[in-house]
Amino acid sequence: MYTGLQHLHSGVAYLALLALILVIFYALIGSLSGREFTEKDRKIALIAFIVCHIQLLVGLILYFVSPLGFSLLTGGGAMSDSAARLTAVEHPLVNIVAIVLITIGYSKAKKLGSSRAKFRSIYMMYAIGLVLIISRIPWANWLN
Numbered sequence: 001m002y003t004g005l006q007h008l009h010s011g012v013a014y015l016a017l018l019a020l021i022l023v024i025f026y027a028l029i030g031s032l033s034g035r036e037f038t039e040k041d042r043k044i045a046l047i048a049f050i051v052c053h054i055q056l057l058v059g060l061i062l063y064f065v066s067p068l069g070f071s072l073l074t075g076g077g078a079m080s081d082s083a084a085r086l087t088a089v090e091h092p093l094v095n096i097v098a099i100v101l102i103t104i105g106y107s108k109a110k111k112l113g114s115s116r117a118k119f120r121s122i123y124m125m126y127a128i129g130l131v132l133i134i135s136r137i138p139w140a141n142w143l144n
Contacts, residue, residue, distance in 0.1 A: 001065065002062075002065055002066060005058060005061060005062045005065065005066075006062065006066075008058050009055070009058045009059055009062050010142060012051065012054055012055045012058060013055060013137075013142070015051050015055075016048070016051045016052050016054075016055045016133075017130070017133070017134075019047060019048035019051045019052070020048050020052065020102075020126055020129065020130045020133075021130065022044075022048070023044060023045050023047075023048040023122065023123075023126055024122075024123050024126050024127050024130065026041075026044060027041070027045065027119045027120075027122040027123035027126070028119070028123045030115075030119040031116050031119035031120050031123065034115075034116065035115065036115045037109075037115035037118040037119060041118075041119070042109070042110070045106055045109065045122050045126075046106070048102075048126065049102060049103070049106045052098075052099055052102055052129070053099065053103075056095065056096065056099045059092065059095065060092075063092055068084075068087050068088070069087065069088060069092070070088070072084050072087060072088035073088050073089070083138075083140075086136070086138055087138060090136050091136045091137075091138060094132050094133075094135065094136040095132070095133055095136060097132060098128075098129040098130075098132035098133045099129065101125050101128050101129045101132070102125060102126055102129040104125055105121050105122050105124065105125020105126055105129070106121075106122065106125075108121045108125070109121040109122050
């Protein structure tokens, strides 16, 4: 189960990053071109929103069943080791904040009046979320 969750978490990560990048560029182009925000635009943003939330859910499950997640905090010494701190504290917390910002951007876009403001809410908040996610990816573990 643990290995399957690891592979799922890594695989969905590629989809989440790709979806965020595409939606950010799509919303940026929509804002700069001055076109109307349509239902299609909302659904495209929703796809990235859903993929990121699935990634968060899989990550949280993995965090509690993994020997490298929550158990590092209970064993002590995680804060003195940078790799353990990244896995046990920084990666989960920063990514939760990133998903919260993505959620705020999507929710705010639904309530705004002008199309430009809707596009702007999506590309700004999704981009901040993407930067946070990229900053806390354990690259040494993920690329090997």
